[in-house]
Amino acid sequence: MTITVDQNDPLERILSIEVARVTEAAAIAAALLRGRGDEKAADQAAVDAMRSALSRLPVDGTIVIGEGERDEAPMLFIGEKVGSREGPAVDIALDPLEGTTVCAKNLPNSLTVIAVAAKGSLLNAPDVYMEKIAVGPGYPEGVVSLRRSPRENLEALAAAKGVPIGEITACILDRPRHAKLIEEIRDCGAAIRLIGDGDVAGVIHTTDPEETGIDIYMGIGGAPEGVLAAAALRCMGGQMEGRLQLNTNEKRARAETMGVTDPYRIYTLGDLASGDVIFAATGVTSGNLLGGVRFYRNRIETHTLVMRSRTRTVRDIRSRHYDRARFGL
Secondary structure (H helix, E strand, O other): OOOOOOOOOOOOHHHHHHHHHHHHHHHHHHHOOOOOHHHHHHHHHHHHHHHHHHOOOOEEEEEEEEOOOOOOOOOOEEEEEEEEOOEEEEEEEEEEEHHHHHHOOOOOOOEEEEEEEOOOOOOOOOOEEEEEEEEOOOOOOOOOOOOOHHHHHHHHHHHHHOOHHHHHHEEEEOOOOHHHHHHHHHOOOOOEEEEEEOOHHHHHHHHOOOHHHOEEEEEEHHHHHHHHHHHHHHOOOOOOEEEOOOOOOOHHHHHHHHHOOOOOOOOEEEHHHHHOOOEEEOOOOOOOOOOOEEEOOOOOEEEEEEEEOHHHHHHEEEEEEEOHHHHOO
């Protein structure tokens, strides 16, 4: 089948479905290894499936957020060219398996994730840690900021929401580095939802607190995941700030080669992801955001969200794949 892309609309609507096929393929491959305890095998399966699906995507794509830098990743590395090479030039951020540990243990909220944006729209972030803070839509601009203390941010958010601080819930990665942050938040009277992995999903959860019970995301996670989360917030609405953790000379030098000149800069949502963005995520394991892949004798079922910032559209796609052989089954 030949796909024609409107060059006056670089991320033309047809790409929404094509991008969903990329995350679906990776999710199905990873789901076959759920609960097996082998993180590397699950991640490699997702990488292989995503790479194959990307080769058919009608774009001239460059990976700006991937599985690592060229010397660290055999495929889907930063700077790699992907797509059919016939179509618009785009930047691509991806995580073939967001939450490898979650998948290996068959716990909630493991996803496959990709963002496609106009060239130059996504921050080319090094694979280091990033301090993040994020909230969903509907609040005054600048309601939270990394320049403020956790208490100040929680008080401001509670005031903007019109509730006592005790009704605010913060999502944080369950890591030893967050011990002080967790103590500060609890001292304020706010609740905490600790997650073992998957901070892209954690940030997205802030966009629908009535459904997820999460009002704010705080803490330190991966910088690549920060860019992917920002791409989703661009589509769904919300606010986010990020600050790279460049605490060694080697990290600062690596960041400089990728265009980072100020190691202390606080990046806004628009700095992390700008312009027109398509974001897609498919559930590997079931969670608050997405259902996991389900295998039946004659079909496979997947649950995918596809979003676009230009149209502020969120598509909830529940697919039944009857051609199991297409996925090697």
